[in-house]
Amino acid sequence: MAFDGIRHKDKCVLITGAGQGIGRAAALRLAGEGANLVALDLSAENLESLKTEAEEFGVGCELATGSVADLAILDQAFELASVRFGRLDGLVNNAGIGGYMKRFDEVEIEEFHTIVDINLRAVWYGMKLAYGAMAGRGGAIVNVSSMAGIRPNRHHSPYGMTKAAVISLTQHASMDYAPANIRVNALCPGPVETPIFDQMRNYMDEEGVQRARSLVQSRTVMNRFGTPEEQAAAISFLLSDDASFVTGIAMPVDGGWSVSDGRRM
Template sequence: MSFSNKVVLVTGASSGIGAAIALKFAEEGANVAIVGRKVDKLKNVSEDIAKVVNKPLVIAADVTKEDDARRIVNDTVKQFGKLDVLINNAGVFGDAAITDANALTVFDQVMNTNIRSAVYLTHLASKHLIETKGNIINISSVAGQMVRERRFAYCTSKAALDHFARAIALDFAPKGVRVNTISPGPVKTDIFENMGANKEMEKAIWDQFLERSPLKRISDPSEIANLALFLASEKAVGITGSTYVSDNGMLLAH
């Protein structure tokens, strides 16, 4: 699957799934723009990509800020002249029950990052994607199809992201733009470290996920990247408005 001369914009690309997606597209010849808030981690990803292909465009930005969102799209198009693939990957967890005093604060933060930013970036990128008859891939979660304790905000945001993709797939279809969603289960990233978990807590969380997995495994970010590559390729030319689950059977167990 060659993406030579294609331009791919990946949010939440400073580590984990986003970093793996950016690297995978770059390896296939794409010009890649990587977006994230953590400058040091973005630099590391950029250096990893530059070892095998051309250095990506690095954009330090907060996707929840409208000025930053406009800069993300404008800088990408200014640098590369077009946009072929938008990967809405940026996301955060949120630990709160609906009865907690901070429930609405957590809800607003999670919704702004996980769904509103994707809506706004898609709106800004739409004219460029229509010009190239491009692709949009939203990285969701199996949490959009199930519920967990103290995760009402996160589960709601991912369910919204899933349905958003289906709704805009219908709008974009006559214009030749495809929209799809990937819903991973647990993927081994630094997400819990970023939430402040220590090494012991991290190990306990991953061990628990491993035990719950029917396949008795936890995915690597490269697996999600491979799926994104397929969905954005000509091999998936007839696929739009679909959700692809890659969760080692977690939904089955739930």
């Protein structure tokens, strides 16, 4: 199968958290490769500017504004895919928060529920809706997990547990969905330069943030942060027919975080 650069032509892909960061880069990458989009985010302003940019590639882009913690917004986004494009070929469950950075016992029950609702329950619900929407034609789902779902980070248990659970959802659905020709994979980014790191400022001063960033960076063997576009390339691959024999994996795109022995040369 030759790669003509427009491997998602006329497909429809629904992306959550498409307003900025990895989700936005993925949306634009997919639009550049011919996919129509349904983009969901909290920020109406970021969605409007995404729509303008995406439409420059000659594709359609429908918008759903709201929080994935409210499952009705996901119903609405799937409805848009059906009504406007009459099909759904791809789902990128990307919306997520970094959440609370505190010792395990200090996490409050409300915080537990909040991060589960956004990082986990919405992913589960989107995967559930995708089955019906993709039935017949088949399709592909990419769940954006994290290296934190494979290797824990100190004082970051709420995030890590949701991302580990997303990998488990991926594995289970890949088995159940294979007969319907729906592939399900997880992406595990290492540190990526996006505004999500600003959330650390809720828990530490500027010096602490810089120290944490440099520690995170040094845990990649490439000794750098990745870019949203590097994650978008992997998402596009996993959604494409180039990945036709790939399902149930948790794919690190992490600058070597997985193999790092923590030492610097």
